[in-house]
Amino acid sequence: MEFLTLHSPILIVAVPLLAAFITPLISRIGNRFRDTVNVSLLSFVTFLIAILAVDIYANGTRVYTFGATVPEMAIPENYMVPVRIMFQVDGISIFMGLTTTVVTLAALIYSLNFLKGQTGQDRFYSLLMLLYVGMIGLEFTGDMFNLFVFLEILSIAGAGLASYRTNLADAVEGGFKYIVISAVSALLVLFAIGILYGQYNLLSIAALANTMQFNMLDMIALAMLAIAFFMKLAGVPLHMWAPDTYAVAPAGITPMIYTSSAASMYALYRVTFTLYGGQFDTMAIGWIVIILGVLSMFIGVMMAIHQTDIKRLMAYHAISQSGYMLLGVGVGLAVLTDPAAMANYGRDAMNGGIFHIINNALYKGMLFLTAEAIFFRIGTRDLNRMGGLGHNMKWTTIFFIIGALAISGIPPFNGFASKLLIYESVFRFNPLLSVIAMFVSLVTLASFTKVFYSAFTGPEMPAYKEVREVPRSMLIGMGIMAACIIFFSIFPGLVVDTIVAPATEALIDQAGYINGVMGAVP
């Protein structure tokens, strides 16, 4: 067990990477064997994430240096700065790791029956594991270049998966758009890393944060990094690719691509809070994040309610919900250098924004799975052609209701808990922002009422008389997310105290992050 705890950061990346490469080989033995191996390996990784989380919450940040005699030794002997590839897993990293792993496990189990009879399944599962590797690596990495490497891995795997259904023209187009957006973002990130490396001769995030002078070149690098990650997280006005890609990706992949957007949001926070720290005018940058968050919320939801394609509607809602996260953390960033405001409402705002990340990954992921369950049975995403499905797809209907009430912020669900934190804290910062957030929740509820009415209620349609509930693995995938939603709904205090508050502290405590690698800062 000690071995597993000590080496869990690398095993969490190495095991799914191994699974990705052996999947085409073990597929030759049989599909069932391949599926069993993949589910087993990912379950093992889930166990590793859990023991790493326990270790981090008990003992603080973990540094894992590749190739060092002792993994915790960040700086080699006779060196003044870290030079090796390293993972630095703190509260926010492990929070994102937990989110990513739960979504991936549910997505993998869901895909088992969804893909039955499809060709190219070995490539699908390989890419799914690579997508997971990319997300986890991005969340755990402690140096900028590996941030770029893992960003590329998740982008390429995500594009391949989005265009998996090559018989559908819009799927190929969605995958193409995703790879173009991802390639441009990655180039911006690489250029920014080049600027920072050229100045400081460093790639470690902690070392760079310790040395940052924030001159004009650093400002340009910040702008490039912020724009690149903002585009990857599909914030308004760089959001337009998201509905095109999310709508066409196969079942379990849409929640994962959406979670990779959340990973990009994590990268944005890592850059602003940790890499650059309080070097810039936090009130100004905080307000920029807040305004972009409000734009994302409002435009996302207004576009969503207009849609008649169920997955495009949900994709616009994903953009809208990202706005809540930006709003909460933006308020925290704005008052970062004001201790009184931070204690009064800043921490609560950040708690709300970060809590919303995992809540949204769960209920948004589940809603995407219910939409694909409908597509699986009736072959269309057009709400105009749906109706009365609640008669025959009872479990899908129940899961949809749970997800819809959660995303609309209806008590007692988890969406209400995180939105309440955001409303209350943001109100004390600026009441108008809170009013806009509440209006967006109202329109969200209206939008999902439209979907519920169109798809599930009404008389049983003759065309859908023979429609049955989806297969068991798809129900289990949705059930995993529903169970997490219900748990988070009933025990929000436990979740915030255990995993959210440490994530907030990790973001705020730049000195702690630097000390974890560089030792005590004089």
Added chain:
Amino acid sequence: MSVLTYGYAVWSPIVWLVVLLVTGVIALYVRSRGQKRYKKGTAQTDVFISGIQVPSAEQRHVPAHNIYWGFFEALKGFYSAMMRPHTGIINDYILWLVAVMVVTVLVLVMVI
């Protein structure tokens, strides 16, 4: 464990669930006092629209694009403006990126 504290207030989902449960029990009791003497699957439970022939299921179900018609009609100008940038063309998305890059660099240089 279930109580979320923030600022000076608390949120307890357990209290909410208990209230919902009590409300549900009261609602079930009131429903149980209703008319029992009807037969399901007979003309007593069929759709009745003033005696005219009941349209087919497809005709009765309001399609999605008709829902909130008044809302969209009132905001026609807003939506026509919103739809214009959402062309679906990747080149336009990259143009938006270039525009945002220019604006961001200007803002960063001026503000910071």
